[in-house]
Amino acid sequence: MEMSKGPITDGLRFGRFPITAVQPVVEDGKFPAKALPGEGIVVGATAFREGHDQLGVSAVLFDPEGNERQRVRLAPPRGERGMGTDRWEGVLTPSDAGDWSFAIEAWHDRYGTWHHNAEVKVDAGIDVELMLAEGSALLAEASGDDSRNEADREALGRAAGTLADASLTTEERLGAGFSAEVADIVARQPIRELVTVSRRFPLLVERDLAGRGAWYEFFPRSEGAVKDHTTGAWTSGNFRTAAQRLDAVAAMGFDVIYMPPIHPIGVQHRKGPNNTLIAGPNDPGSPWAIGAAEGGHDAIHPDLGTFDDFDAFVARANGLGLEVALDLALQAAPDHPWVQSHPEWFTTRVDGSIAYAENPPKKYQDIYPLNFDNDPEGLSNEILRIVLLWVSHGVKIFRVDNPHTKPVWFWEWLIAQVNKEVPGVVFLAEAFTRPAMMHALGRAGFQQSYTYFTWRNTKKEIEAYFTEVSHESPAFFRPNFFVNTPDILTEYLQFGGPAAFKIRAALAATASPLWGVYAGYELYEHVARPGAEEYIDNEKFEYKARDWDAAAHSGRTLAPYITRLNEVRHAHPALQDLQNLTVHHSTDDATVVYSKHKTLPDGSKDTLIIVVNVDPHGTRESTVSLDLAALELDPQDLTHNGGFHVDDLVSGESWEWGEYNYVRLDPHVEPAHILRVRRMHQ
Structure with missing residues (x-):
């Protein structure tokens, strides 16, 4: 029953039982916590009471219509049981996309209190008949509860009668009240009193690709590009030739095909090969230098084709089970139409020139950043128009370039407006920046983000980062573990050989529900521009023709391994959740061990143990110690049955x-x- 309310309790912050530190809650509920359909969401709270009576705590999940969909009894977290922290946790699982919510309930556990008191007192010979009588009365009352099914009411009634039967021994009477049958009934439907209910907290459940998926990035202009070896001139690839590569991408098991900007590229200050300042007549320039005489963000580069060609590319991708992700780079080349029509959307310097992009010592003379302070409404509405234009052509995923260089308020507004018009549009933040900004972008609405994973290579670094993204920030920050990008070729990949490529792919594909590769990774491309963490002959500034067939025939390709990783991901639901990662111990300083565990709707368990040698140069031996509780494996069962x-x-x-x-x-x-745990019944 609810706690009675009246003048004394009205307006107080604490209910009958205090409920504090509810999770997942983002900034006291100002922003919704993130979730996915079928994802196990760890919910928790600190709840306590005065005195020594037993407290019960539950979490209740409500669907977008406000109907109760799930009720879970919470328990002390693993590792904190018996420590008196008053912390309670459990798992809620929303089923569909929408605006869900949850609440925490704390209540006087009448059966638990009686059970504890009876166990102690009867064993000590204190108030024996009184304890048996109280137990009988309690279960008799519960047997009259019409909300229980008939079988449960009858079982509780029988137990109440046995407790009251003075012709039986104390052990027989108490055994009826303590029986497994009664314990199961009150576990499913507790005997509650003085229920205290928290307010409801928002839980935004988004579609699968908002938080699950394998991404593949390629430049459409390179797919099918042909070089004239006599003149050195290139013929650009286009959407039709790029579409021919989609079969191979889909065959590797990817879910998303991501393309850098496909718009006209500026001519003024165009960059040449390897980011040189002078471009030759045949140099295509950087796709991120958007805008030329042919148009801006709402146009397609003539070399790539027309909108009809783009629509055909999207249709081909969708037919293969791939969604198309498009780059949203909010910046302009000096010859972008905006520079003439809306100079107020840029920053003008004292000498009258427009400021180009800089990240000292790097200079990007071919790119003008946008300024949102002069005409925020006009610029914002223009960007909304552009995004909705591409959505109308089948794009429902955007990889956003450098979102941390734009105001956070703008992203909160834009993502909300877009999803109001077309629900389910996904935004990935390419924000390699300070944690506070990365996390703010997640709160503002970005469904996923690039991460520091690329630079976490040692065992210590990996364990700490995996724990952080899976347990400390999942309510607002979904990590997409890209193993490489056109901008990032780490020293680990430069000098680690093929083993390094395998290691990073295995880590990324199994630790996060989101991972991605940039084309060429499967060919072990590893040569960097001297003094930089970037590829030499970078595809950002020139065409790159890769001989996929020759690589396949020679066997020098990681494609089969990547294919197998994605097959495993699709076959195992445990790999599709973020919060279910547990780090285990190993004796070697380069052997990383972690597990992903999930209880499926039918009650079966999907459990994977991943063991990775992160030293690409040497063989490693280790003793792995498993946290059996995290795997829901009973040590006693292992003792009796000789392991698993x-x-x-x-x-x-x-x-x-x-x-x-x-x-x-x-x-x-x-x-x-990558080990699947085969349980005794499997």
Whole structure:
């Protein structure tokens, strides 16, 4: 029953039982926490009471119509049981996209209180008959509860009668009240009193590709580009030739095909190969220098084709199960139409010139940043028009270039406006910047973000970062683990050899529900421009023709391994959730061990253990110690049944494992185990 209300309690911040520190809650509910259909969302609160009676705590999930859809009894978190922290946790699982909510309930646990008191007092011979009588009265009352099913009411009534039967022994009477049958009934439907209910907190459940998916990036102008070796001139690829590459991308199991900007490229201050300041007559320039005489953000580069060609490309991708993601780069080349029509959308310097982009010591003379302070309404509405234009051509995912260089308020407004017009449009933040800004963009509405994963390479770094993104920030920050980008070729990949490419792909594909690669990764492209963390002969500034067929015939390609990773991802729901990652211990300082565990709707368990040697140069041996509770494995069952079996989903090998396991990984043979736990009943 609800706690009674009256003049004394009206307006007080605390209810009958205090409920504080509710999670996942973003800035006290000003922004909704993020979720996905079928995702296990860890909910928790600190709840406590005066005295020594038992407290029960539950979480209740409400669908967009406000109907109760799930009720879960919370328990102390693993590792905090018996520590008196008053922290309670459980998992809620929304089923569909929409504006959901949840609340926490704290209540006097009448059965739990009686059970505890009876156990202690009867064993000590204190108030024995009184405790048996109280238990009988409690269960008799519960047996009359019309909200319970008939079988449960009858079972509770029988137990109440046995507790009251003085002809039986104390042990027999108490055993009826403590029976597994009664415990199961009150676990499913507790006997509650003095219920205190928190306010409801928002939970935004977005479509799958907002937080799950494998991304592949390519430049359409390079796919099908042909070089005349006599003149050195190139013929650009286009949407029709790029569409021919989509079959291979889909065959590798990717879900999203992402293209850099496809708009006309500026001529003024166009960059040449390797970011040189002088471009030759055949140099195509950077796609991020948007705008020329042919148009701006609402136009297509003539070399790539027409809107009809683009529509055909999108249709071909969709037919193969791929969604098209388009780059949204809010900046302009010096010859963008906006420069003449709306100079107020840029920053004018004292000498009358327009300021170009700089990130000292880097200079981007071919790009003018936008200024949102002079005409925020006009500029914002123009960008909204452009985004909706591309949405009308089938684009429902945007990878946003450098969003941290624009006001956060703008993104909050734009993403809300777009999704109001067309629900389900996804925005990925390409924001390699300070954590506060990255997290603010997530709160503002970005469904996912690039991350620091690219630079987390040691065991210590990886374990800390995996724990952070899966447990500390998932309510507002969804990490997309890209292994490389046109801008980023880490030293780890430059000098780690093919093993490094395998290691990073295995980590990215199994640790996050979102991961991505930029074309050429599967060919082990690793040569950097001297002194830079970028590819030499960077595709941002020139065409790149790759011989995919020759790589496949020679076997020098990571494509089969990437394909297998994506197959495993699609087959195992545990890899599609973010918050279910647990780091386990290993004795070696280069062996990373973590698991992903999920209870499926039918009650079965999907459990994967990933063991990775992050040293691409040497074989590593280690003893792996598993947190069995995190895997929902009972140590006693293992003792009686001699362990459990694991199947390597890459190599096909199987082993019997237990709590402690020897592992040896040669990175030149296979640097990672992706192990499916095969339980006794499987």
